[in-house]
Amino acid sequence: MDVDPRLYEQIAVNDNDIHNIIMSYLVHNCFKETVESFIACTGMKQPSDYLEDMEKRKRIYQFALEGNALKAIELTEQLATNLLEKNKDLHFDLLSLHFVELVCSRKCTEALEFAQMKLTPFGKEQKYVEKLEDFMALLAYEEPEKSPMFHLLSLEYRQHVAESLNRAILAHGNHPTYTAMERLIQQTTVVRQCLNQEHAKVIHQTFCHEYLVQRNIKLH
């Protein structure tokens, strides 16, 4: 269901709003040079507190993405003190990312020692047991990438952890965890879905009504 452009062409959009939407997206994703260039081009006011942390967040994100979880943990503790202490799920994900990296590098004995030292305490909580079983299962394979848990070695998995970490750091600094751009797309999608459903109902009712009228049946 596409809406006639004439219905919304008259609605004025403030340039500042668009700039802010773009800016929030760039800052969230740590595109530092692009942010600086964008500020220079648009003459926007520089959000200093945002920019300070951006470089650090970018490095943390990058380390997590590369699988260098220990470095990501170290920098996170500098940038957002106590974050990982409070967010055990995230801490577990980062530690297991390092474990996976050791397994991938065929440093299995090191991985084993690391698991015994750092991951064992999580086994006391039932919600981690299943995940732990999956990670430890990697040790049973000479070629872990051919194991049933191969997804734990994928870039997608590292991206997921890095993204979670980035959002958690933003939340810790009382910044939005989702960009305005993401929210707008999500909202638009939901609105379109709802309108589609409503539209379908209207069509259905109209058809039924015509059908009954044609056959001279009264609606009560």
Added chain:
Amino acid sequence: MENSPTTLGSKGLIKKHEFLRVIIQCLYSLGYKKSASCLEIESGVRYKSVEFDLLESQILNGDWDDCIDTLNKIKDVKDDTRSSVLFLVFKQCFLEYLNRGDDSLALSVLQKRVPTLHMSNETVHKLAYNILALKEMELGKLDEDVISELRKRLVMELGKQLPPPIVLPERRLEHLVETSVTAQIDSCIYHNSQDAVLLYEDHCCGRDQIPTETVQILTAHSNEVWFIQFSNNGEYLASSSSDCTAIIWKVMDNDKLTMKHVLRSHQNPVSFVAWSPDDTKLLTCGNLEVLKLWDVETGTCKHTFGDHGFTVSSCAWFPDSKRIVCGSSDPEKGICMWDCDGNEMKAWRGMRMPKVLDLAVTSDGENLISIFSDKEIRILNLRTNAEQVIFEEHSITSLSVSIDSKFFIVNLNSQEIHLRDVAGKWAKPLKYTGHKQNKYVIRSCFGGINSMFIASGSENTQVYIWNRQSSTPIEVLSGHSMTVNSVSWNPKRPLMLASASDDHTIRIWGPSQSNKIQPAETST
């Protein structure tokens, strides 16, 4: 000794060395270690096979490579058995390497050796996860004694999994003797005792193990006696008659019965009675009669269910002795569940409801079994509401359920009794024939130890007894002069059977006495 035969027994079926090995095992398991080892030396037969002996020493010494080699060399072992025992060995090996801090060797077992067994992913993953669990237990602190104990356990586990002749199944001689005794009991048609069977001779019970002679005649009813039933504790007998009364009889310590109460309140013949599971209450009813609840101790009528139009053909109790269910031959009445105060709790009725001829609730309270409109048996699971429907070719007159709730029998007017399982797993019923039945309602019952017998009335004045494993009667009891309508076997006294007849009498049957005594008549 050299010339001694290699087989034993008159048929030559028993190999001597196997027989000796089983005896040696038995001596060891009974704790006679000296005698066992002495017999090993004297006979030259070892209790443990050479392979298992070797395995045991290799495991106890931790010679894992040799142990694995031995296991791989053993012949006639199924692949899956070999895999599962090798896995147990690898597991122990893995654990010990971890314990002594040899992580790379432990991982080598996990990554190189375990995969060759093709175990399920789940099993392998569990083993890998155990690394953490072992760390949690601070495995590094396990001393030699604990390791030694774990190795002994592994030997025992292999002993359970490896097949004969490498390892003998546990308590083999006991099992063989028990199997033989069980077979003898199963083939003994009169077996009706819980006494231990003597091993000194082949087991065989005589006729004196079941009731075959009249020991008492009860003559208190003034008309045909239609139904009888012993109480669950075996201390009372209830009878009902076309004289519109029911009687509660007390079973005395000397196995004689005396009248306790005559229950007078019905206006029409009483064709059915039902004891509450706790034996404190009794229900009475009839095809043209209402349902009444009586107090057994006082003999007073506690409640009359429904109005005079509510006639009940049969009724049954739930295990709690607080709820009853009754069926009517009037489709509009159907089946009702009541509490003891007459409050209806549930009902199955309506235009499409066929008439109910008989019903029963299994003693575990799980199933309601009903006989509908002549030929249909319905078994309703009261917990799941699942229903089985069974159709008979001929009209069914009555239903009886075994004490253990596993089986039920129905009498058919084709002169057959059919035994079925309540679970509905049997494709066909077991059938019993020999008695006469084509016009009247004849009732049968289970009886004896483990409900191993079936007894039934008959239209030819006789009482018939079958062993459940045989379709022809093992005994036909004469004494009544008219149709025998109902029989009941005392659930606590396996040598006591009662029968009710159109000749107005109830006969109590007991085991045959060598010195025959004339049966006593009891009217009051």
